[in-house]
Amino acid sequence: MDGVLLIDKPAGKTSHDVVAMVRRAHRGVKVGHAGTLDPFATGLLLVLLGRATRIQRYLMALPxxxxxxxxxxxxxxxxxxxxxxxxxxxxxxxxxxxxxxxxxxxxxxxxxxxxxxxxxxxxxxxxxxxxxxxxxxxxxxxxxxxxxxxxxxxxxxxxxxxxxxxxxxxxxxxxxxxxxxxxxGPFDVADADPERLIGLQEALAFLPHVALEGERAKAAGHGVGVECDADGDGPFLLTDADGAIAIAERQGDLLKPVVGFRA
Incomplete structure (x- = not known):
């Protein structure tokens, strides 16, 4: 249960009300959201489940x-x-x-x-x-x-x-x-569906991706910086064949994981 739900919030409900509804439906799973809507307002609310709560600040920074x-x-x-x-x-x-x-x-x-x-x-x-x-x-x-x-x-x-x-x-x-x-950002209210959980890698598709293999992927999964020739300072999404490993930022010649998804 790690991912993002696109919810079309109705008028009269607070963002906290929506989070509470999702929390009741998925007991035992950590739930949050990325950007409050006023009670009178309607529209797109990103509700975060499980390890997706770790990416809140990246989603909140989107236009x-x-x-x-x-x-x-x-x-x-x-x-x-x-x-x-x-x-x-x-x-x-x-x-x-x-x-x-x-x-x-x-x-x-x-x-x-x-x-x-x-x-x-x-x-x-x-x-x-x-x-x-x-x-x-x-x-x-x-x-x-x-x-x-x-x-x-x-x-x-x-x-x-x-x-x-x-x-x-x-x-x-x-x-x-x-x-x-x-x-x-890339999320549209027309695609809102409280039954469809968007996985971490898809939810972070707006970040530049860096694919890793073998020991480099294992090291990144343990929070160890890895060498990479990707352009820019990031953040970057590090992935391997199993999906999202971590969000990383550049530190010198290394990409250093700052938000991990494997532990």
């Missing part, structure tokens, strides 16, 4: 794609329908100016970012003032698909760590009525 429907002329304290709504009547022009490339944004106070060791949303719910630092993200695509009165739909492709709620709020004024994650 994302979203579709969102925005309510214009109003603001929300949370950036979504669950917050305190203020109708301002101020709407962005049509078409609006949609930023791409490097974008500076301030994540919402109601977010899972840790401030002083505590999740920002917990402080915000207690009424505390939350100063979430700005960050630089990369937006490769930001398009308006349609606009009807005070509502508009957008498609967004962005780097990991981007808050779509902030992108919409920064249009002045608007908040997300609906939010759907359609893609994470």
């Amino acid at each position: 994302k794609e979203y579709e969102t429907v925005a309510q214009l002329g109003a603001t929300s304290t949370t950036g979504d329908p669950e917050g305190e709504i203020t109708h301002t009547g101020r709407v962005p022009p049509d078409p609006p100016e949609l930023p791409t490339g490097e974008v500076r944004q301030r994540p919402p106070a109601y977010s899972a970012i840790k401030i002083g060791g505590e999740r920002a949303y917990k402080k915000a719910r207690r009424g505390e003032e939350v100063d979430v630092p700005e960050r630089v993200v990369h937006v490769s695509r930001f398009e308006q698909r349609w606009r009807e009165g005070d509502r508009a739909a957008f498609v967004i492709a962005c780097s990991s760590g981007t808050y779509v709620r902030s992108l919409i709020a920064d249009l002045h004024d608007g908040y997300c009525l609906e939010l759907r994650r359609t893609r994470i």
Whole structure:
């Protein structure tokens, strides 16, 4: 039971709810996920089973794609329908100016970012003032698909760590009525199937592969660095005839396993 499930999360469920459901179905197997979705949001959630929980950070670093429907002329304290709504009547022009490339944004106070060791949303719910630092993200695509009165739909492709709620709020004024994650790296929500477990080697197909044999494969399986003329610093997926051995990074002339799958 080592691999990744592609789950199409419904609205009203938390990412933790989905993980708990999978954990009940696969008792005794370690379960996690790679990237939280807000309860009101829907779409692709990568649920990790067994040794796939070790690759969480590599999956979380992948770019994302979203579709969102925005309510214009109003603001929300949370950036979504669950917050305190203020109708301002101020709407962005049509078409609006949609930023791409490097974008500076301030994540919402109601977010899972840790401030002083505590999740920002917990402080915000207690009424505390939350100063979430700005960050630089990369937006490769930001398009308006349609606009009807005070509502508009957008498609967004962005780097990991981007808050779509902030992108919409920064249009002045608007908040997300609906939010759907359609893609994470090579994974598409159209392929979601809670019954199909994607194995480690297939799940890590986006990494450059280095095939090993014999003693070199055995050494890598024990965490020992191996010589290789592969280009770049990695990370690389080391494999042999039995599948994934480890994720490795370059250390001098060696590829050093940093995440192993054989022990």
